[in-house]
Amino acid sequence: MPRPDAHTDYDFRFKDSLIGLQMLFVAFGALVLVPLLTGLNPNVALFTAGAGTLLFQALTKRMVPIFLASSFAFIAPIMYGVQTWGIPGTMCGLAAAGVFYVLLSLGIKFFGSGFLERLLPPVVVGPVIMVIGLVLAPVAVHMALGKSGDGALVLVPESRALIVSMLTLATTILVSLLAGGFLRLIPILSGIVVGYLISIPMGLIDLAPVSQAAWFAMPAFVLPQWNLQAILFIVPVAIAPAIEHFGDILAIGHVTGKDYLKNPGIHRTMMGDGLATSLASMLGGPPNTTYSEVTGAVTLTRVYNPAIMTWAALFAILLAFIGKIGALLQTIPVPVMGGIMLLLFGAITVVGLNSLVKAGEDLTKPRNLSIIALILVFGIGGMSFSTGEFALKGIGLAGIVGVVLNLVLPRDERARR
Numbered sequence: 001m002p003r004p005d006a007h008t009d010y011d012f013r014f015k016d017s018l019i020g021l022q023m024l025f026v027a028f029g030a031l032v033l034v035p036l037l038t039g040l041n042p043n044v045a046l047f048t049a050g051a052g053t054l055l056f057q058a059l060t061k062r063m064v065p066i067f068l069a070s071s072f073a074f075i076a077p078i079m080y081g082v083q084t085w086g087i088p089g090t091m092c093g094l095a096a097a098g099v100f101y102v103l104l105s106l107g108i109k110f111f112g113s114g115f116l117e118r119l120l121p122p123v124v125v126g127p128v129i130m131v132i133g134l135v136l137a138p139v140a141v142h143m144a145l146g147k148s149g150d151g152a153l154v155l156v157p158e159s160r161a162l163i164v165s166m167l168t169l170a171t172t173i174l175v176s177l178l179a180g181g182f183l184r185l186i187p188i189l190s191g192i193v194v195g196y197l198i199s200i201p202m203g204l205i206d207l208a209p210v211s212q213a214a215w216f217a218m219p220a221f222v223l224p225q226w227n228l229q230a231i232l233f234i235v236p237v238a239i240a241p242a243i244e245h246f247g248d249i250l251a252i253g254h255v256t257g258k259d260y261l262k263n264p265g266i267h268r269t270m271m272g273d274g275l276a277t278s279l280a281s282m283l284g285g286p287p288n289t290t291y292s293e294v295t296g297a298v299t300l301t302r303v304y305n306p307a308i309m310t311w312a313a314l315f316a317i318l319l320a321f322i323g324k325i326g327a328l329l330q331t332i333p334v335p336v337m338g339g340i341m342l343l344l345f346g347a348i349t350v351v352g353l354n355s356l357v358k359a360g361e362d363l364t365k366p367r368n369l370s371i372i373a374l375i376l377v378f379g380i381g382g383m384s385f386s387t388g389e390f391a392l393k394g395i396g397l398a399g400i401v402g403v404v405l406n407l408v409l410p411r412d413e414r415a416r417r
Contacts, residue, residue: 019303020311024319026185027069027294027312032329033188033344034070034286037337038078040087041284043219043319043326045070048285050316052276053309056288059272060264065298065306066252067313068276068288072348073129073241076136076395077234078286079149085230087222087284093230094281097238101274104242109267116242122359124402125243127372129352131379131398132240136345143338144169160202161335168195168339188340195336204333210324217323222284232392236399241289243355245270248290255295256304367409375402 027049035045049069056068074094081090107115142151146161156164172191175183183190199205249269253260260269269290276288294312298304319325361368377383379398386392392400 016305016307017311020308020313021315023067023294023298023308023312024315025189027067028186028189030072030188031069031316033192033337033340034072034075034078036329036332037075037341038286039082040078040286041220041222041326042329043217043321043323044221044283044285045280046316046325047219047320048276048280048283049288050313050320051283052280052288053313053316055276055279056269056272057306057310057313059275060260060268062306062310063258063264064249064252064260064269065256065304065309066248066269066290067294067309068273068290070286071241071289072344073132073244073289074234074237074287076132077237079136079139080394081230081234085227086225088225089227089230090234091222091224091281091284092227093234094287095224095278096231096235097287098274098276098278098281100235100238101242101277102271105267105271105274108270109265113246113261113266116246119406120239120243120403121406122243122355123361123363123368123371124375124399124406125240126352126354126356126359127375128237128379128395128399128402129240129355130349131352131376131395132237133345133347133349133352134376134380135395136341136348140338140341140345143334144342145338146335148334155334156204160204161338164195164198164202164204164333164335165339165342167198168192168336169342171195172340172343188344191340192332192336195339196332199333199336204335205331207328207331210327210331213327214323216321219320219326220284224281233394233396236396236403238287239399239403240352241273241287242270244351245273245290248295252290252295252298255298367411370409371402371405374405375399 031049032042032045034040035042049067052068053066056066057064074097077093078090081093085093104116107119138151139149142149144161144165145158146156146165147154168191171194172187175190176187179187179190196205246266249260249266260266273289280286280288294309356363356372363369363372375398378401379395382394383397384393385397
């Protein structure tokens with residue numbers, strides 16, 4: 001086969017770079033939403049998403065067209081962690097979550113993919129995901145009403161906040177339902193843009209920080225600080241994204257017509273998630289997981305070359321050094337974020353419920369009922385267990401309880417004889 005000349009090769013690279021920029025645009029709204037909600041730095045999130053994607057590609061032999069970025073599942077524990085232990089302590093817990101993924105990947109390599117299903121079946125993962133969404137529901141409502149996440153401070157008058165949050169919510173829903181083509185892939189970004197534009201004439205936007213910010217600036221990296229409580233609280237939350245990883249890899253495999261579970265192997269892709277998550281936390285960024293939005297974009301464009309994700313990662317890293325981007329993102333009013341969160345956190349709950357429905361099991365059987373009921377009540381009710389300085393509560397405790405009950409409770413009547 002004749003080798004393409006330099007001009008043709010340049011055209012290919014230029015086309016790939018533009019598609020890569022488009023992929024980053026698809027992921028951008030959800031990517032920056034997590035740091036904006038949790039108090040982390042959006043520029044750091046951009047950098048760690050890009051760096052994490054490059055690391056993932058290195059571990060998976062650049063075979064999978066996947067982009068890694070902030071996981072919604074960790075929003076609640078990051079919020080709590082930042083308030084309780086600060087960002088450095090929270091990063092320690094997130095780094096441990098990455099190590100947990102690595103251990104799961106080793107278990108899959110040596111015991112097969114069924115190992116994860118036996119350890120974390122839908123009856124455990126589904127309720128844990130539901131708890132994540134339901135625990136966050138009050139935060140979404142408070143912010144939609146113009147208050148701080150805990151409801152203690154009124155940041156925007158309620159009448160104006162409701163107009164902004166409801167129109168933001170309506171835009172997000174309508175775009176996801178009615179829009180076609182590329183626009184349908186960015187409902188969150190669309191909602192943020194509309195909410196932001198509505199907020200301008202209402203006097204809710206202060207652009208002074210943007211004008212004061214430097215064009216080029218080093219992202220505000222934060223190193224982790226050892227905190228055992230943060231580890232014990234956050235690691236169980238990693239249960240849900242670990243299972244979702246299977247679904248994401250299967251989905252992109254169906255799109256491209258390749259079996260990534262076998263080559264490069266699900267153990268490699270999960271290890272890629274784990275090491276990328278630990279890398280992000282070492283710099284002060286949110287955990288990295290595979291992004292279903294980008295899978296949708298790959299489906300639409302039918303461009304399966306993993307090199308496009310390399311370009312997306314490189315663009316993310318470059319944007320991380322533009323100080324005005326982070327400053328602009330941090331001017332987004334609270335009601336805009338609240339409007340998005342009303343849908344987002346409800347959607348997280350539905351994802352958990354759907355995993356239980358798809359499992360096709362009788363949820364009223366004593367074993368299933370016990371596991372699901374205790375995960376939900378412990379997580380939503382805020383059950384805590386402590387001895388000395390050791391403490392477990394909320395989502396973390398609920399996840400551990402679910403895993404333990406699944407391992408110790410008999411699986412059927414015959415197991416009792």
